[in-house]
Amino acid sequence: MAQPLLDDRAAPDGAAPPPPPGPLGRLAGWSFRHRGRTVLLWLVALAIAFGLSTAFGGKYSADYTAPGSDSKTAQELLARDFPTQSGDTITVVVHSEAGVMSPAVQTRLTALFAEMAKVPHVKAAEAPDPRRGQVSPGAGTTGIAKLRLDVANPTDMPKADTHKLLDLANGAGDGLTVSLGGQAVQMAEQGAIGSEGIGMAAAALILLLTFGSIVAAGLPLLTALAGLAVSSLLIPVLAAIMPVPDWSTSLAAMMGIGVGIDYVLLLVTRFREWRAEGLEPQAATVATLDTAGRSVVVAGITVIVSMLGLFAMGLSFMRGAAFAAITSVLIVLAAATTLFPALLGYLGRNVDRLRIPLPRRKAARAANVISPGWLRWSRLVERYRIVAALAGIVVLLALAAPFLDVRFGFPDQGNDPAGRSTRQAYDTVATNFGPGANGPLLLVAELPAAKDTAALDALVARLAGTPGVAAVTPVQYAGTSAVFTVIPTTGPQSTATEKLVRTLRDDVIPPTTATGTNVHVGGLTATAIDSSANIVKRLPLLVGGVVLVSMLLLLLAFRSVAVALKAAVMNLLSVAAAYGVVALVLRGGWAGKLIGIDNPTPLPAFVPVLTFAVLFGLSMDYEVFLVSRMREAWLRTRSNSESIVIGLAGTARVITAAAAIMVAVFAAFVPAPEVPIKVIGVGMASAILIDATLVRMLLVPAVMHLLGDRNWWLPAWLDRRVPQLHIEGPPPA
Structure with missing residues (x-):
């Protein structure tokens, strides 16, 4: 017979009775007691996902054109009136x-x-x-x-x-x-390199070094694998409903593996702490989800909120990528709150079994003992708080500096490795026809009448004499439509080509439009220019929306104005530093050659947008893990300095281990052949490394020491209206 819920948190002998568990604690208790049923439900979910993927899975597709742009209109006219030229x-x-x-x-x-x-x-x-x-x-x-x-799409x-x-x-x-x-x-x-497998192998090694136990290390891996298996089968179903780019599968895998392992790593750490306090496995499981589980859910929500910001971009491929990532995060959250407690039902008593022979001090074997090394570091940051804060800000700004001269655009085949057929074709054309032959501009015209070609003939003459135009091909007619090609003198990634497109639209073509003939500039080069400009224009909207919503969420979680503002500023600094690292490797040179970029390469405009949404959410994860422990100590001691020291020393080990796993997972995608995936891997790995070390271990505690008790200030009128979430766990009895 199942025990009552109140017994799930039964305290050791002589201790005061604990409060009733919250929703997450009750869910954990149910999953622990009905572990066989819970595991079976996950197997059924996997079978259903497989069936849906087999029966309804669609093909990946993406439309990178800017809605309402001139190049988009040209593409639509070409598909309507010149169908033989509209295919790939x-x-x-x-x-x-x-x-x-x-x-x-x-x-x-x-x-x-x-x-x-x-x-x-x-x-x-x-x-x-x-x-x-x-x-x-x-x-x-x-x-x-x-x-x-x-086929219209090369992916087909x-x-x-x-x-x-x-x-x-x-x-x-x-x-x-x-x-x-x-x-x-x-x-x-x-081709493919199996980045997911490389990331999982690296994560397994770090978990073994962190816990020293095969059982403890296996729990995060099993949970993340279960979530990844279900989500990866559902993404093709999503592709049948909406446009989903093919690279979104890599993004979802990054998120699922990294977030899933990180969250369960925190849960395993807290479970071992409760066990060291004397709780039985079931009570420790409930207590774990009632404390660390709340931090995990808030952290997951911040990631999802950040990804929802991509909907503000108004681009279909962004929505598809966001849905894929959100699906992956939601499923690993479900696995962390249901499957993980069920696995503890089988392995909870043996969580420290199957130890690997590592040199460990006896004192460090207890899961709830604060590392002396991290305690010394925490005291050092407290003592030199001003120097630490200034040094952290200077280093972050220095890392962000290369982003100031970044060049937006879509990498083309001129950025492919030298041995590939595409690169050979690109170089041969550039050598024998000029660099502009690799990026022709396709002009599509709408005539007022089928034989009214005088205005178009005059336009062709003007184009031939326009600076930056190398050649103009003969015009092809189809009823009241016409198409011809303009070959620039410069390559598709050149700023001169971008200026030429604007010159054609603003100065050269308008006299023709006045006669009733409408001419639109399209083709891959013009589409890339329009798409980049459209995304860059919308970026402030994304940044503002995500930052505002995340601040509100942290205000609710920690009931502190300073914590919310500080987190927003720190996260913006860490993301800017990661952008700087990306810009540095895209220059080529020694940094680029480390990851396989041997010549200057433009940054696809959607990459900083996508990485901002992901990184801002992931940065909030570490903020939640760190500050929740600080707030827990603050409520117990009412000493700001002690709460910061204890919170940092108590979470530094798990945060650095979690960050090491996340860095390994993201870095596994750096060898990917696709430049966008390679760059996303570099940006995310460097951002997590910077955020979990320089920001969370140095800058955040230094600034919080400088702020003093103001860290925990909330206006009285707001205090009465903000609900109590108790992210640090339920108040003690």
Whole structure:
């Protein structure tokens, strides 16, 4: 027969009876007592998620165009009036010293294109046309051909079919060099590295070093794996409902593994402390969820609130990525509050069993003993609080400085590793046609009448004489629509190309619009420029909204104005420092080469937006873990200095261990072939490292020592209206 709920927190002999457990404590007690049923429910959830993924899983997709932009209008018109040009394309760059138009080379190219046209999803192969500027000037040693696909999105092109095209290109024969370009080829050449497995292995090693016990280290891993298994199966279902970018699976895996292990690490630590106090496993489990469990839930909510800020960007792919990350966090929260107590029902008495042979002092074996080393550090920060605060701020600002000259844009195939076919195609085109040939501007026109081409002819003449324009291709007509290409003199990532797009829209095209002919500038280069500008414009809205909501949440949790304001400022500083590290590696040079970036690379504008939402929430996690223990000591001692010293010394070990795990998980994604994932991994790993060491272990306690009792001040009128959450645990009986 199950024990009454009040018995779940039964105190050791002679102690005062504890208060009734809260909702999390009652949930933990139920899961502990019905552990078999709880584990079975999670297995059923996994089976349901697998069934939904198999039956309803959709394909990943993303629209990076800016809503309402000129390039978006051009894309829509192209799809409507020129459907043969609206699908995805693969560029075929051919080079022969004999000249690509020579009869012998033409014979070989005809046979090659015939073979390529047989590959699935290739609906047409267009040979290089000198009249359209697709053969290099002079000896004509280089030509640009096109393979038109029957898929609109490069993610829909099977990688196996793209590899067939690569094999045909590599087998072109002596004297003829063929390389392929395009996003479909780029994705096929990227491959995969199994970052999730690397992150889990690193986390397992850190947990073993932290706990010294295989059982204690295994609990966070088992819980995180269960949450990751369910969430990873649900994300394809999400992709069937809304646009979800393919890289969101990596983001969700980062969040699920890192957050799941971190949260359960805190719970295991508190469980061992309660056991050391003499509580039985069931009572210790309930007490753990009633104290540390509240911090975990608040920390998880802050992450979710931060991710919800991405909805303010008004971009469909941002919403899809946010939903994927939120799904992962919610499921690992559910696992931490239900599955973890159930596992303790089986392993609670043996949590310190299967110890590994590590040199450990006897005093450190007790889970609830504060480390003397961290206690000395805490006293040192108290003594030199002014120096510590100034030093921390100076270092953070120095780390953030490289972000001041960051260059926004989308990395292209010129940033790929030198050995790939896409990079070879890019370099060959840039050498023989000029850098602008890799970033053509596609102009789509709407004519007032089918034969009214006078205004468009005048526009073409003006374009040919516009500084920064290398060439203009002949116009193609389809009823009252027309399309032609403008080749810039500069590359797609150049600021000069961005200025050219603005010049065309603001100065060159408007006289044509006045005649009734509307012309829109589109293509991949213009789309990237419009998307970056749109995201950067909305970034302040995201930052303001996330900071404000997070401050309100912390105000409710800690009933302190100073804690909420300080946390917001500190988190902004740590995120800015992480941005600076990202900007530094994107410059190339020695820092970039450490992670596989060997030339200057622009920063995709959505990366700082995405990382801000994630990092601000994760930074709040450590703030909650640290300050909740400080507030617990403050309520007990009413001494600000002692509460800060005790809180820092008591949580430093678990925060640094949790941060080490998070850094390892994020750093495992740095070797990823995709530049956005690589950069997100760098930004998150560096941010967590900076936040958990420089900010939480130095700057936060130093500033709180300087503020004194003002740390815990709340106006009386607000104190009466703010509900008591008791994040540090229920008040003692």
